Amino acid sequence: MKxxxxxxxxxxxxxxxxxxxxxxxxxxFQPMGPQAQKIADLINWSLIWIGLxxxxxxxxxVYFVWKYRAGAxxxxxxxxxxxxxxxxxxxxxxxxxxxxxxxxxxxxxxxxEEIPEGYEDQEPLVIHVTSADWKWIFSYPEENIExxxxxNIPVKRPVIFxxxxxxxxxxxxxxxxxxxxYTMAKMEVELPIVADYEGSYFGKNTNxxxxxxxxxxFEVLVQSSNDFDEWVQEVKEKAPKLTEEDYTEIxxxxxxxxxxxxxxxxxxxxxxxxxxxxxxxxxxxxxxxxPGQIFYDEDNDExxxxxxxxxxxxxx
Amino acid sequence: xxxxxxxxxxxxxxLLVGSQIAIVLTTVGIIAAITYFKKWKWLWNExxxxxxxxxxxxxxxxxAVLMFFRGGVDGLMMKAQTAVPENTFLDAQxxxxxxxxxxxxxxxxxxxxxxxxxxxxxxxxQIGARDVAFPQLxxxxxxxxxxxxxxxxxxxxxxxxxxxxxxxxxxxxxxEFSPGIGNNYYMVALQIAGxxxxxxxxxxxxxxxxxxxxxxxxxxxxxxxxxxxxxxLIIIIAFPIFTVALLLGMMDRLYGTHFFTVEAGGLDMxxxxxxxxxxxxxxxxxxxxxxxxxxxxxxxxxxxxxxGYTSMVWAVVLISVLSMLVxxxxxxxxxxxxxxxxxxxxxxxxxxxxxxxxMFNWLxxxxxxxxxxxxxxxxxxxxxPTFLIGGVTGVMLAMAAADFQYHNTLFLVAHFxxxxxxxxxxxxxxxxxxxxxxxxxxxxxxxxGKWHFWLFxxxxxxxxxxxxxxxxxxxxxxxxxxxxxxxxxxxxxxSAIGSIILAAGFAALVYNIYWSFRxxxxxxxxxxxxxxxxxxxxxxxxxxxxxxxTLPEVKTIDAFWYMKKEKKGLGLRKSDLKPIHMPSKSxxxxxxxxxxFVFGFMLVFEWHILSIFGGLAVLAGLVFRSFDxxxxxxxxxxxxxxxxxxxxxxx
Ligand code: HEM
Ligand SMILES: [Cu+2]
Ligand SMILES: [Cu+2]
Numbered sequence: 001m002k003x004x005x006x007x008x009x010x011x012x013x014x015x016x017x018x019x020x021x022x023x024x025x026x027x028x029f030q031p032m033g034p035q036a037q038k039i040a041d042l043i044n045w046s047l048i049w050i051g052l053x054x055x056x057x058x059x060x061x062v063y064f065v066w067k068y069r070a071g072a073x074x075x076x077x078x079x080x081x082x083x084x085x086x087x088x089x090x091x092x093x094x095x096x097x098x099x100x101x102x103x104x105x106x107x108x109x110x111x112x113e114e115i116p117e118g119y120e121d122q123e124p125l126v127i128h129v130t131s132a133d134w135k136w137i138f139s140y141p142e143e144n145i146e147x148x149x150x151x152n153i154p155v156k157r158p159v160i161f162x163x164x165x166x167x168x169x170x171x172x173x174x175x176x177x178x179x180x181x182y183t184m185a186k187m188e189v190e191l192p193i194v195a196d197y198e199g200s201y202f203g204k205n206t207n208x209x210x211x212x213x214x215x216x217x218f219e220v221l222v223q224s225s226n227d228f229d230e231w232v233q234e235v236k237e238k239a240p241k242l243t244e245e246d247y248t249e250i251x252x253x254x255x256x257x258x259x260x261x262x263x264x265x266x267x268x269x270x271x272x273x274x275x276x277x278x279x280x281x282x283x284x285x286x287x288x289x290x291p292g293q294i295f296y297d298e299d300n301d302e303x304x305x306x307x308x309x310x311x312x313x314x315x316x
Numbered sequence: 317x318x319x320x321x322x323x324x325x326x327x328x329x330x331l332l333v334g335s336q337i338a339i340v341l342t343t344v345g346i347i348a349a350i351t352y353f354k355k356w357k358w359l360w361n362e363x364x365x366x367x368x369x370x371x372x373x374x375x376x377x378x379x380a381v382l383m384f385f386r387g388g389v390d391g392l393m394m395k396a397q398t399a400v401p402e403n404t405f406l407d408a409q410x411x412x413x414x415x416x417x418x419x420x421x422x423x424x425x426x427x428x429x430x431x432x433x434x435x436x437x438x439x440x441x442q443i444g445a446r447d448v449a450f451p452q453l454x455x456x457x458x459x460x461x462x463x464x465x466x467x468x469x470x471x472x473x474x475x476x477x478x479x480x481x482x483x484x485x486x487x488x489x490x491x492e493f494s495p496g497i498g499n500n501y502y503m504v505a506l507q508i509a510g511x512x513x514x515x516x517x518x519x520x521x522x523x524x525x526x527x528x529x530x531x532x533x534x535x536x537x538x539x540x541x542x543x544x545x546x547x548x549l550i551i552i553i554a555f556p557i558f559t560v561a562l563l564l565g566m567m568d569r570l571y572g573t574h575f576f577t578v579e580a581g582g583l584d585m586x587x588x589x590x591x592x593x594x595x596x597x598x599x600x601x602x603x604x605x606x607x608x609x610x611x612x613x614x615x616x617x618x619x620x621x622x623x624g625y626t627s628m629v630w631a632v633v634l635i636s637v638l639s640m641l642v643x644x645x646x647x648x649x650x651x652x653x654x655x656x657x658x659x660x661x662x663x664x665x666x667x668x669x670x671x672x673x674x675m676f677n678w679l680x681x682x683x684x685x686x687x688x689x690x691x692x693x694x695x696x697x698x699x700x701p702t703f704l705i706g707g708v709t710g711v712m713l714a715m716a717a718a719d720f721q722y723h724n725t726l727f728l729v730a731h732f733x734x735x736x737x738x739x740x741x742x743x744x745x746x747x748x749x750x751x752x753x754x755x756x757x758x759x760x761x762x763x764x765g766k767w768h769f770w771l772f773x774x775x776x777x778x779x780x781x782x783x784x785x786x787x788x789x790x791x792x793x794x795x796x797x798x799x800x801x802x803x804x805x806x807x808x809x810x811s812a813i814g815s816i817i818l819a820a821g822f823a824a825l826v827y828n829i830y831w832s833f834r835x836x837x838x839x840x841x842x843x844x845x846x847x848x849x850x851x852x853x854x855x856x857x858x859x860x861x862x863x864x865x866t867l868p869e870v871k872t873i874d875a876f877w878y879m880k881k882e883k884k885g886l887g888l889r890k891s892d893l894k895p896i897h898m899p900s901k902s903x904x905x906x907x908x909x910x911x912x913f914v915f916g917f918m919l920v921f922e923w924h925i926l927s928i929f930g931g932l933a934v935l936a937g938l939v940f941r942s943f944d945x946x947x948x949x950x951x952x953x954x955x956x957x958x959x960x961x962x963x964x965x966x967x
Contacts, residue, residue, distance in 0.1 A: 179720020
């Protein structure tokens with residue numbers, strides 16, 4: 001009895017959630033470019049098999065529990081303890097399902113590394129992405145412009161993001177366009193994407209990196225190629241130049257709004273380089289509680305703040 | 317040495333001051349009560365210095381229930397904070413501390429000790445042994461766990477909590493980005509508890525390999541004991557990795573080395589690799605004994621032999637091997653390339669096969685059985701469909717390309733709660749109801765137990781099911797708030813309501829413990845469920861301190877079941893009784909716990925000179941132990957006869 005009620009309410013709840021889920025925005029299922037599309041296809045394929053497994057197992061479960069409850073007087077064989085063929089069956093079927101899921105997974109993994117089909121002949125737009133606490137810095141080396149916390153890209157043209165970090169590890173995610181990838185200091189990873197439709201999409205960091213993690217978001221604006229060229233031109237003409245001092249300020253832990261510059265920090269520092277200078281400000285991260293000893297490196301002296309650990313307690 | 321006295325206690329926040337006051341009052345209250353009832357001596361002799369595996373088990377479980385409370389309150393605080401958008405109940409920093417302590421406490425100071433407690437309690441009884449192989453080491457393991465847990469909890473009010481997540485990824489967790497001492501607590505407290513766990517692993521392996529009673533071959537062991545054996549093997553393989561990682565992390569934080577820093581060529585990914593090389597096996601360390609518990613309980617209450625025993629054993633072994641080969645699935649997004657990701661996708665998905673085998677075997681154990689819906693059985697039944705959801709979403713996450721979209725979202729949080737809660741917590745509850753009479757001589761109330769069951773189950777699903785959808789909507793984990801425009805509000809609110817129901821379920825358990833302690837019927841007999849299959853049900857309830865008056869002889873699997881059936885091997889003859897040799901109690905384990913606590917505290921606060929003295933205090937314990945020649949004592953036959961009176965007259 002009770003079991004049935006449980007199942008009943010479970011189904012009701014899941015339906016309810018499914019419906020409410022559809023109303024809101026299941027961003028992962030609304031791909032706006034070929035990379036995200038490939039992942040969504042893979043997920044849909046997996047859902048078929050997962051659904052099948054769930055249905056089979058739950059049905060068996062409900063049936064057995066109901067049929068063999070004490071007092072039901074169904075067949076009772078306390079000594080039964082195995083059957084070779086049954087066991088071989090339920091080993092083989094899962095192996096087959098695993099193979100059915102693995103093959104497209106591997107294929108998708110390789111596909112995601114490449115510039116999507118149909119776009120190979122275009123020259124990709126290269127954008128360097130530097131993550132810092134708690135902002136995203138986008139540098140367009142070819143165009144020689146730099147933006148903070150937003151990135152504009154042309155529609156239907158391949159873009160290659162080359163990502164690194166100035167400090168902590170972050171994860172770069174534009175769910176409408178592709179899956180995530182980590183940014184790490186002193187190394188570089190690449191993420192090719194294409195956007196099929198103009199529009200504005202959200203991007204964010206998903207890898208926890210301290211107090212300001214929550215607001216570490218950016219906007220991706222996909223424009224027609226004319227609009228994009230115009231925008232680049234305008235930035236080149238109107239945006240201020242980024243100086244090394246400004247840049248040092250930007251790298252300090254903070255939330256910034258949007259910024260735009262008509263040159264890039266790549267002129268003097270590439271954080272992806274293994275021997276890149278560090279910009280570390282341990283003092284600025286002190287929260288509360290007992291301060292620990294901070295170790296300064298000579299390389300970092302020029303950037304470090306001249307204060308000893310924990311003597312300023314910023315309010316929260 | 318420059319001690320900043322004014323910064324030792326955290327202050328300012330009403331939440332913290334309130335907790336400090338509460339902690340002080342509770343401590344004073346406990347001390348006053350013990351003194352008033354003149355229980356100090358009893359406490360010292362019967363509990364603090366005990367080496368009896370059953371009492372150690374009970375202490376583990378008691379501490380773990382307390383830790384569940386703490387971890388649960390953390391969980392509720394997070395749910396309260398995210399119930400509505402842009403809430404200000406907790407600020408970012410506090411939320412970060414809360415999910416960090418929640419994760420660490422739930423896994424290392426709740427799930428682990430709960431299972432250690434149940435293992436301690438049941439495993440020696442299942443194999444017909446009188447204690448574990450090294451009883452004093454066993455007590456040491458407990459006190460090291462306790463010391464680590466207390467040190468870790470202290471961080472909330474003294475010095476500041478760790479705030480870099482339970483994974484404590486570098487470089488974030490290093491001094492460059494977390495200059496307070498909060499994360500020192502993580503490095504030091506987990507190290508202390510970890511040493512204890514490692515010792516337990518060794519202890520259990522030796523116990524199972526060397527101390528099985530006559531006739532109990534490996535393939536006649538109860539399933540739970542099998543899982544304990546395999547789990548212990550994983551412990552001794554995986555924990556040393558964590559020990560090293562924590563040591564390196566501590567060096568980075570305390571002494572300025574550069575293993576994982578951004579500066580001077582440290583490798584942050586080395587931490588991630590070491591952490592998950594331990595961390596993934598760790599989740600199997602907690603889940604495998606749970607599988608064992610379910611196997612025993614399902615077969616008991618279906619009144620049927622476990623289906624596919626041999627394949628169950630092989631499945632556990634296979635899972636344990638695979639569990640060491642999958643760690644990269646925690647960072648598919650690190651950009652290591654499709655080849656590596658493919659390999660780890662495959663190994664991860666393969667785990668689904670032995671897990672599926674186990675699922676089907678449980679189902680077929682019930683087929684053609686006579687299922688009785690007792691509380692332990694209800695928890696075991698609920699486990700199957702809920703864990704199924706955890707399992708299939710695990711397969712979805714294992715598909716690396718798809719994981720690029722799920723990683724670090726609430727989809728992941730929902731997934732691992734769907735594995736850990738049915739996979740560990742339900743098993744722990746099942747085992748508590750199941751073994752309670754063996755521990756204390758009375759059952760927990762079945763009626764309140766059903767309240768506990770339904771509230772907890774409904775609450776759990778309402779809390780965590782919406783998180784799958786939140787994740788697919790783009791809601792990330794560890795974010796302390798979200799905007800109203802995000803469209804997450806409804807699901808977050810449903811989830812928060814669920815957590816209140818969940819909490820009510822936990823309250824029902826606590827009430828059940830209280831109620832049953834006061835009113836439950838005593839004298840439940842040796843086999844209170846009436847269907848006991850394994851040796852632990854052949855001895856009195858509560859189990860006598862020497863366990864078995866005479867060591868039983870085992871001829872089949874489910875030995876007690878067949879003894880009852882064939883009415884053979886159950887009686888006790890006076891002529892067979894001999895004085896029983898038992899280990900003496902010892903003060904050294906509890907001393908070591910205290911010494912490690914002090915040592916750890918000094919390390920956490922980076923008082924280097926004082927920490928040397930702390931280290932010497934630990935060393936002193938080791939020296940004392942080397943000169944400890946106590947070789948135990950004998951339980952006289954008269955005492956045995958007296959204790960075994962419940963069997964009727966012994967001839
Ligand atoms: C009792 C009810 C529980 C509630 C209400 C709860 C709730 C939560 C919430 C809200 C989060 C964080 C979500 C986020 O901000 O990312 C979380 C994280 C976590 N929970 Fe639970 N949880 C519960 C039980 C458990 C149990 C029993 C375990 C383990 C045995 C567990 C292990 C974890 C872990 C490891 C994390 C990740 C922490 C981190 O991100 O560092 N939880 N839980
Ligand atoms: Cu890297
Ligand atoms: Cu894992």
